[in-house]
Amino acid sequence: MPANERRRMSLDWLGVMPFIIFAVLFLIWPTIYLVAGAFQDNEGNLTLANIANLFQPSIMDAYWISIKISLASALLGAFIGFCIAAAITLGGLPAWIRSPLMTFSGVASNFAGVPLAFAFLATLGRTGLVTSFLFNVFGFNLYAHGFNLLSFWGLTITYLYFQIPLMILIITPALDGLKREWKEAALILGATGPQYWRMVAFPILWPALLGTILLLFANSFGAIATAYALTGSSLSIVPIVLFAQIRGDVLQDPHLGYALAFGMIVITGVSNAVYIWMRARSEKWLK
Amino acid sequence: MKTNRIWSWLALAFGIIYFVVPLLGTLEFSLRMRRGAYSLDAYWVILSDPRFQQTFTYSIVMAIVTIIIGIVLVVPTAYWVRLRLPSWRPVLEFITLLPLVIPAIVVVFGYIRLYNTASILPLTGSAMGTNILLAFGYTMLALPYMYRAVDTGLGSIDIRTLTEAAESLGASRVTIMAKIILPNVLVAVLSGAFLTFAIVIGEFTMAALLNRPAFGPFLQLIGANRAYEPAALAVIAFAITWICMGLIQVVTRFNKSLAATKR
Numbered sequence: 330m331p332a333n334e335r336r337r338m339s340l341d342w343l344g345v346m347p348f349i350i351f352a353v354l355f356l357i358w359p360t361i362y363l364v365a366g367a368f369q370d371n372e373g374n375l376t377l378a379n380i381a382n383l384f385q386p387s388i389m390d391a392y393w394i395s396i397k398i399s400l401a402s403a404l405l406g407a408f409i410g411f412c413i414a415a416a417i418t419l420g421g422l423p424a425w426i427r428s429p430l431m432t433f434s435g436v437a438s439n440f441a442g443v444p445l446a447f448a449f450l451a452t453l454g455r456t457g458l459v460t461s462f463l464f465n466v467f468g469f470n471l472y473a474h475g476f477n478l479l480s481f482w483g484l485t486i487t488y489l490y491f492q493i494p495l496m497i498l499i500i501t502p503a504l505d506g507l508k509r510e511w512k513e514a515a516l517i518l519g520a521t522g523p524q525y526w527r528m529v530a531f532p533i534l535w536p537a538l539l540g541t542i543l544l545l546f547a548n549s550f551g552a553i554a555t556a557y558a559l560t561g562s563s564l565s566i567v568p569i570v571l572f573a574q575i576r577g578d579v580l581q582d583p584h585l586g587y588a589l590a591f592g593m594i595v596i597t598g599v600s601n602a603v604y605i606w607m608r609a610r611s612e613k614w615l616k
Numbered sequence: 617m618k619t620n621r622i623w624s625w626l627a628l629a630f631g632i633i634y635f636v637v638p639l640l641g642t643l644e645f646s647l648r649m650r651r652g653a654y655s656l657d658a659y660w661v662i663l664s665d666p667r668f669q670q671t672f673t674y675s676i677v678m679a680i681v682t683i684i685i686g687i688v689l690v691v692p693t694a695y696w697v698r699l700r701l702p703s704w705r706p707v708l709e710f711i712t713l714l715p716l717v718i719p720a721i722v723v724v725f726g727y728i729r730l731y732n733t734a735s736i737l738p739l740t741g742s743a744m745g746t747n748i749l750l751a752f753g754y755t756m757l758a759l760p761y762m763y764r765a766v767d768t769g770l771g772s773i774d775i776r777t778l779t780e781a782a783e784s785l786g787a788s789r790v791t792i793m794a795k796i797i798l799p800n801v802l803v804a805v806l807s808g809a810f811l812t813f814a815i816v817i818g819e820f821t822m823a824a825l826l827n828r829p830a831f832g833p834f835l836q837l838i839g840a841n842r843a844y845e846p847a848a849l850a851v852i853a854f855a856i857t858w859i860c861m862g863l864i865q866v867v868t869r870f871n872k873s874l875a876a877t878k879r
Contacts, residue, residue, distance in 0.1 A: 351755075550719070594717075594722060
């Protein structure tokens with residue numbers, strides 16, 4: 330019996346091998362190949378020159394504008410999404426609103442990519458619905474007042490269309506986890522509403538909040554299709570620079586391309602790692 | 617409490633305006649093609665464009681292939697891990713999380729370098745090879761959603777008892793998989809499949825960089841060259857996403873009511 334058991338133990342792992350082989354071939358090995366390439370020169374010697382080359386102004390600018398857009402859309406998306414989620418969970422709105430809103434959030438958080446860019450061009454583009462409405466009704470020319478959809482703010486507003494619903498989807502369960510008794514206890518002890526939020530609710534929620542902001546950040550940092558369809562290559566965010574590099578080696582140095590990809594993995598990797606860590610922390614309270 | 621509710625309505629109203637206006641804008645824009653009157657011209661132009669038909673069909677086939685690969689890969693693995701290798705679960709969860717961490721553009725960059733004509737596995741050397749590579753890439757993109765859906769589905773049934781019962785009746789592994797496990801997690805599998813469909817149908821980055829004639833790159837091409845057709849395409853794409861999400865709700869509800877009547 331023990332021998333039989335041991336033999337079986339040693340073969341059980343075979344069952345997951347197809348999956349592991351798939352993951353290695355189409356996920357892990359390609360990534361490792363790029364990361365290794367980022368630390369090699371053309372002859373295959375180890376070097377840090379590619380990483381150092383990232384610190385040239387044009388590439389640093391690309392990273393900087395990517396980080397700014399991702400941060401702005403993550404913070405705004407988290408704030409607005411939190412307000413809407415709080416409104417439907419704690420705000421005393423009719424209960425039937427919740428289910429359609431959650432379904433819509435599921436749809437909108439998946440409605441990204443090229444069609445999203447089209448939707449915003451048709452709305453806030455030069456001849457879009459809102460732009461012409463403002464001009465025809467109020468005589469206000471949006472574009473003459475410095476607004477441009479193909480810019481930092483334009484892209485941020487567009488990204489919010491999938492960031493806000495994602496925030497609603499993730500944070501609503503956390504808000505549901507806030508126990509009614511905590512609020513009642515605080516109010517009985519003489520706390521005001523804002524005091525309850527500041528001293529009880531936020532300390533419990535903040536790991537969930539911060540974690541979700543990081544998830545939203547990584548979510549928009551890696552996105553390319555929307556930006557590419559919206560701005561072509563006129564706005565040099567990192568994924569667009571990398572896209573151009575893959576298509577035509579615009580950086581004239583394949584290993585610099587690897588370094589660029591490595592930089593993206595580092596940024597999305599760190600923010601996701603902190604998100605997972607934060608989520609584990611918040612689950613302690615919100616069970 | 618009164619002011620609380622006013623703020624809630626304000627937040628909700630803001631959300632509704634922000635989310636509905638772009639949809640109205642897109643719909644209105646898509647009807648504007650004929651000068652001076654609303655018409656469906658943009659839709660007819662798009663739907664009768666042979667490139668639309670070709671790329672859309674290509675992406676549908678791609679989505680179906682991806683779903684099949686995903687099911688074949690994920691269901692037995694998740695089942696096996698729950699049944700026999702619980703210690704592997706964190707590893708599997710970590711791997712299925714990776715596609716959310718590593719941007720798709722980075723992964724496809726790796727593909728292009730690894731599977732080019734000079735490599736051991738020259739997948740990008742032929743159209744068929746590239747199609748296969750793209751399908752695997754899509755499977756990878758959909759992995760987090762597929763795995764989580766199936767794993768949750770497996771968690772809600774007693775796979776150990778089911779497996780032992782089937783084994784004692786002499787069922788083979790394949791029979792257990794196809795006739796016992798799969799039907800029991802069908803709702804979870806379908807949810808994962810519809811989500812996969814929604815992701816694959818308009819995917820741009822991988823298809824564009826692997827040079828495949830998919831719907832996503834076609835969308836981008838139309839967007840760069842036409843005025844009203846993109847809006848019509850956006851309306852169609854939004855409708856597809858809605859249908860996929862709606863179907864997930866339908867199968868989930870159906871399952872719930874079925875479970876209720878069984879009890």
